[in-house]
Amino acid sequence: MEPPLRAAVGRLISRPLAPGDQAAVLSLIEADRLPGQPPPHPRMLARLGTADLDRMSVTVLTEPNGRVAGALCCAARMSDDARVICWMHGHENFGVLTALIALARSTVGHQRLVLLGTDSDQLGDPHVLGVPVLARRITARALRTARFTPVSSYRFFKHDLKGSVPPPTFPLAEISPLGDPAWKRIQLVDGRGNVWAWALMYSAGPDHLVLRYLDFNKSRRGRRMGVHLLNQCLHYAIKRGADSLVSYAETDDHERAALLFCNGFIQHDTIVSYESPH
Secondary structure (H helix, E strand, C coil): CCCCHHHHHHHCEEEECCHHHHHHHHHHHHHCCCCCCCCCCCHHHHCCCCCCEEEEEEEEEECCCCCEEEEEEEEEECCCCEEEEEEEECCCCHHHHHHHHHHHHCCCCCCCEEECCCCHHHHCCCCCCCEECCCCHHHHHHHHHCCCEEEEEEEEEEEECCCCCCCCCCCCCEEEECCCCCEEEEEEECCCCCEEEEEEEEEEECCEEEEEEEEECHHHCCCCHHHHHHHHHHHHHHHCCCCEEEEEEECCCHHHHHHHHCCCCEEEEEEEEEEECC
């Protein structure tokens, strides 16, 4: 039987993050890392806001002996005035996670409470946020128990690049930078300058790449443009020195999922974001 909320809160002490907590909190985050994700970085704990998130703050829950048992990052979302749980980690301990959710709720008032679930640095994609519901089954159960409901979901795929990619074919893709240096556009272009297929790659770190988007000119359907471009993306990742390439597909995007499945990607989890009513 799971511990009741009062017992969980009663034996845990909440306080703001202190400089001496950094190693313990990063260890909590590391314990929830999926294959192919970058390791946690101290900047996750020092970030004060983003383009849409303001007043970010990290709170820790400690046991009576001072050991950090859980950590929670909350913020205000400026676009809709919702209160946001940016991420929370508690070694998959139901009592600790329940206490973290209660702590977040205590600051909400009449605002919606939205759970993004995992820092974008961890998922390697600033547009895909949520909790991996297989690797973090207890977290997902704690959220459902607290009456959070799913809002969006993505399948999480990984391709092991070690000796499993066929040699590149021609024509080779063009690679061009975008405004943000972490992003690259990879595209196939014919001799007349017409774009046949294109993809977006995101660098979450020197060895961690994400295939964020891939599409092709529908007039080229049946000519394996998607397969050819995907192969080029894999070779780009190898050239960058990555051991694996991560990608996502919305749960109902069966065409993209099939393309990834048929070309060496393996689904490891499903990333789900949640929200709670007032």
